[in-house]
Amino acid sequence: MKPLFIKGGRVIDPSRDYDQTTDILIENGSVIKMKKDLKPPSGAEVIDAEGLVVTPGLIDMHVHLRDPGQEYKEDITSGTRAAAAGGFTAVAAMPNTDPVTDDPSMVRYAYDKAVKAPARVYPIGALTRGQQGKELAELGRMKHAGAVAFSDDGEPVVNGMMMRNALQYAAGFDALVIAHEEDPTLSAKGMMHEGSVSSVLGLRGMPSAAEEAMLARDLMILRITGGSLHIAHVSTAGSVELLREARAEGLNVTAEVTPHHLLLTDRLVKNSGYSTNSKVNPPLRAERDRQALWEGLLDGTIDVIASDHAPHHTDDKDMEYDFAPFGIAGLETTLPLMLDEVNAERVKEFTLPVLIEKLTAAPARILKIAGGTLQEGSPADITIMDPARSFIVEPESWQSKSRNTPFAGRRLTGAPLYTIVDGRITMKEGVLAE
């Protein structure tokens, strides 16, 4: 492989508070040298990064790749292409495949299929067998096969004893548990956030309490079990408050938020005339929740921004509201949406380094995976973005097989230009490598 030379970019590595204009030399998949005014070695491929921002490769710690089982919605190939197109060099894949990723062979399947993929895939194993909540899955054997975390995402662990045992048992392997916090008896087959909008629309509501009650339970359990717990897609003001208190108390809990929960509210369901692209779980909440999520993100209560990329075929989404599945595809919009927020300066303190931290160092630290940093000796997983590039979201041109986004047609400023995985360019000037 030719050496790669990234010239004159603004390099931001929040893992070590680094923010300087410098050159980067990459050889054999590693960062060899970072220094100003380096000379590119002869034969090196040179990327002129002047005016661009160079960061550690972005990590999306919450995606659904639908492979195996629902390859018509997405598969590991299309999903990792979508990741690369979105500026991500690595994704953590949720286990709600068919069959469920609940044993070592399924974990290895994901790794094997992703060997030549344009982004790294870190499989997350199921917490309970078949995500049924009844028996613990073989966490140890899956961890050994490479599972980076365990979760029944989408299927809340209703049984308190099961959650207790899972957390305690996982702690024995120093393994991370990721929880989708929802009491299904309270969300009661709801279709959207419960509040004034659901009342007007006549859609069954999922009260904030459904998330908060389950989160509170799990935090109490964590207090007696130890171990590490990560909260997926936090969506309510009350959850942020619970997490803030838990962290102040010293509990080992981390959390993520999605761009759609940061940017949209339940009003979208009404304003879009019941568009099923507004249907997502947890649901888009009220404005005060949205505000609280930003506060939590900025004060460190929420560590990570993750897409919860949930691709669905148009045939599935183009339905009456109750019949459509939950989910928004986000791999190809997450970075641009967030860069656009940085540019628009709508939220003070949401600077480029803060954003990059939430997409690199934080997920790497929580998942305990390589990457998330950019320095001499680190693997050459790198994202190069143009914060000034303006474009319109056009799902028709996505790499993902799915098109389900409420952001179609939005003009955004800020886009990834290059994605580099292991020293290999997977996206070049906005075009995916074949």
Add this chain to the structure above:
Amino acid sequence: MQTLRRKDILGLEEMSAEEINLILETARSMREIMQRKIKKVPALRGRSVLNLFYEPSTRTKASFELAQKYMSSDAVSVAGTSSSLVKGETLKDTVRNVEVMGVECVIMRHPVSGSSHYLARNVEASVINAGDGMHEHPTQGLLDMFTIWEHKGRLEELKVVIVGDIRHSRVARSNLWGLQKMGAEVVVAGPPTMMPPDLDVFGVKHFTSIEEAVADADVVMALRLQQERQESGFFPSMREYAETYGLNSKRLEHTREDLLIMHPGPINRGVELSSDLADGPRSVIMDQVAAGVAVRMALLYLLLGGTKE
């Protein structure tokens, strides 16, 4: 002729007082046609209409079908089975197929809130919502307003009480929006479990005491209590509901002489409404049913009638 400048009738929330007025005025002329010996006018001759009912209905369906016949339109009625659940044809495909056969207006009842919005977006035909989930039932709201208007001569400054399961009721939602747009005061009464969350958004006050709610009321409307709500824990028993929230002569003892008693049907006699009230002199329930045909004739006429550019 004045027409409605809209393609679809999806709900009363989005309708203006002027539009509602126009519909009520038109319905009055239509009722006159209904009273003739030969109840037929050629207004919609050659126009085709589809009735698509994904939920059982007696009153609403019969009412629409008669309205279509009195207006001389050609109508077909299809009883649908909810799509997706049975892996049948999708709603969109069903209606597009009928549309190419020449249908210009689709009347749809559907168990999912918002499905009439979904349909309206996907077809060129006009869509009249005949009840979508818990969202709205605009023609019921209109016929209720027409009935009140006929009896009271106005809607402004009347006090209307809606009693029962507001939370799950599309009839209540349409009436809440429509009546308030026309200047009436609306209050709701019933168990707190049956009130929509954040009720304030509708701009109405809630009473748990029926006696308090109906004091000075001009109209009281009882909603049908659905047995299935008991299974979900919204109320403990029909008996307790009847004793606490049911309308009966005793409970309405201290109300106005000219109070109108209404019910969208079908009635659970002795539960939300006692028979002596339902069949008594203050009941206008049968007038509601008759008004339904007139209002639906008016809507068809305003949407399809006249010369189209």
